[in-house]
Amino acid sequence: MNVIRLLFPAGWFYLLVSVINHGVNLLALLSFSAKRFKQKTALIHHGIEISYLKLYRDSLALSHVLNGHYQITKGKKVALIGRNSNEMAKSIFAVSGTGADLYLLHADAGEKQLHQYIREHAFDLVLYDSSVVNVNSGTSLELSVIEDLIVESDVNRENPHSAAGRIILLTGGTTGRPKKITHQPSIINFLPPFFTMIKRLKILNYKTAYIPTPLYHGYGFAILLLFIALGKKIVLGSRFDAQEACKLIRKYEVDFMPAVPLIIERLINEDAEALRSLCCIASGSSELKPHLAEEVLNRLGPVLYNLYGTSEAGLNLIATPDDLKYSSKTIGRAIPGTSIKVVGENQDEVLAGESGQILIKNKWSMKSADEWIKTGDIGYVDHNGYYFLYGRTDDMIVSGGINVYPQELTSMLEQHPSVLKSEVTGIADHEFGQRLAAWIILKQDAVLTDQELMEWLRKRVARYQMPKGIMIVEEFPYTPIGKVDRAALKKILS
Known part of the structure; x- marks a missing residue:
């Protein structure tokens, strides 16, 4: 019932008005919230607080700038590169308000890879954070100047009616080639x-x-x-x-x-x-x-x-x-x-x-x-x-003709009273084609050698599950989004 009261009847009315004004895009969602929550604090970043009404007005003004000065409209492609900030949030809503396709690029992918991705996709506009990457060619706009552009824009002029563009997220991005994941904003489906x-x-x-x-x-x-x-x-x-x-x-x-x-x-x-x-x-x-x-x-x-x-x-x-x-x-x-x-x-x-x-x-x-x-x-x-x-x-490897899953060995290693956590993956092996390798972090004050752990394992796992090697480490390397970087682990073992 609480959810129904949240959206009906006034909530649905505001949402309908927002959809009529902005099309089915994220700016419509923000307009809906601005009408309902007005001066309530929406975002806080580095101690700076902005209300729902200001967030909407700034995003709408930026949408006007993108549309009027950069000709960003339906069918255009806009890349956004940045870390969490009020400016990045405003940019997300503003780009969606123009109807353009929004590409959210992995800010920790590295400058070389980001420049390569920009070249390959020929974006109509790149919105970027200079602390992440510098874009010196093509049409670009630095996030740090957004506030100045918003002040200069006429927020009261009529907003162009724009149907929703696509939102393209990139999975991974630090190793291998990023994969595009495309979503079409849909209030009903979500x-x-x-x-x-x-x-x-x-x-x-x-x-x-x-x-x-x-x-x-x-x-x-x-x-x-x-x-x-x-x-x-x-x-x-x-x-x-x-x-x-x-x-x-x-x-x-x-x-x-x-x-x-x-x-x-x-x-x-x-x-x-x-x-x-x-x-x-x-x-x-x-x-x-x-x-x-x-x-x-x-x-x-x-x-x-x-x-x-x-x-x-x-x-x-x-x-x-x-x-x-x-x-x-x-x-x-x-x-x-x-x-x-x-x-x-x-x-x-x-x-x-x-x-x-x-x-x-x-x-x-x-x-x-x-x-x-x-x-x-x-x-x-x-x-x-x-x-x-x-x-x-x-993750599955074929070792001597047998399918082997690393998770089986991971689960067993973490049953040892001295092991805090473990990571297991496959590595190349001349004799068997592939073998498992393990990295472990010990519990505080625990004392254990890799050979002692190998002997403990021999009685508990099948022969094909025995790791080629075990390395005891103090910490695992991680990707920027918090997943264990297995490519970096393999380099430690080699």
């Missing part, structure tokens, strides 16, 4: 996951969100839009620093935070007391290790949620604190509107408890509503409808 997140995560109860995850990544982007729609206060973090993040959470009494597991772990280790205001920590975008789920429960109480989704399929499963009490390894149960099946190598659906590739179908994915999306994740569903991950299809 209502099921929108309402499910509100209900299961109890989002209407929260006042302030802190977003440390990048807005150029799907997770941070989705949370921004969700909280803007609900009129909540949003604190933006740029480059993540655990000490600074703890200060922000304490200062603004943050009660909701989306984060990758790496961020959660570093915040807990930095200052768990500073996190006492948090009522909901929504973990996503990377595997949540059982030991971290248990530590959050022990130190902060039942505040941790585990969200599972993919760039292509969006959000599909949620594990609540009660679900994580059922099993700290689960990724939860399917949300309404999502169809999930687990299939074997012959693509036939397997029985509960049997592992296979997870396939997903829903209305809010980048695919057709009738098309199954192969997630690339190996997992299984138990008899109670809880899903579990087992590894990735591209």
Whole structure:
């Protein structure tokens, strides 16, 4: 009922007016929120607070500048490169308001790769943060001058009617070639996951969100839009620093935070007391290790949620604190509107408890509503409808003719009383073609050698699962979005 009251009747009226004025784009969403929440604080970044009304007016003014001075209209391509900031948020809404296609480029991809991507796509305009990359050729606009352009623009003139352009996110970006993930804004299609997140995560109860995850990544982007729609206060973090993040959470009494597991772990280790205001920590975008789920429960109480989704399929499963009490390894149960099946190598659906590739179908994915999306994740569903991950299809190696999944060895290593966490991947081997290799981090004050751990393993895993080598390290290398950088791990071993 609360959700219905939020949008009806006044809410739907404002939304309808916004859609008529701006087309079905993100600026329409912001217009809707500005009419409802006016002078409420929308964004805080580096201590600067802006209201919903100002955020809308600035975004609308910038949209006019892009349309009038740079001829950005429907069918044009605009790249946005930057870290979380008020200016980046305004740019997202402004570009969508023009009807152009918005490309969110990976700010940590490196200047060389960013320039290469700019050349390949021949963008009509590049909006960039000079602290990330300098764009000296083609049509470009530095984010730092946006405020001056907004002041000069006539915010009261009529806005051109623009249907929604596409939003293109890039997955990965630090290793290999980035993959384009395209989404077409659709209010109707996104209502099921929108309402499910509100209900299961109890989002209407929260006042302030802190977003440390990048807005150029799907997770941070989705949370921004969700909280803007609900009129909540949003604190933006740029480059993540655990000490600074703890200060922000304490200062603004943050009660909701989306984060990758790496961020959660570093915040807990930095200052768990500073996190006492948090009522909901929504973990996503990377595997949540059982030991971290248990530590959050022990130190902060039942505040941790585990969200599972993919760039292509969006959000599909949620594990609540009660679900994580059922099993700290689960990724939860399917949300309404999502169809999930687990299939074997012959693509036939397997029985509960049997592992296979997870396939997903829903209305809010980048695919057709009738098309199954192969997630690339190996997992299984138990008899109670809880899903579990087992590894990735591209993680599987063939060792001496036998299919081997790294996750089996990872799970066993983490059962050793001295091992805090482990990472396992395949490496080339002259005799067997491929073998597993392992990297582990020991618990504090634990003493263990790689040879002792090898002897412990011999009694517990099959011969083909034994690693070619084990390296004990103090920390894993991570990508900018918080996933273990396995390419960097292999370099350590070589």
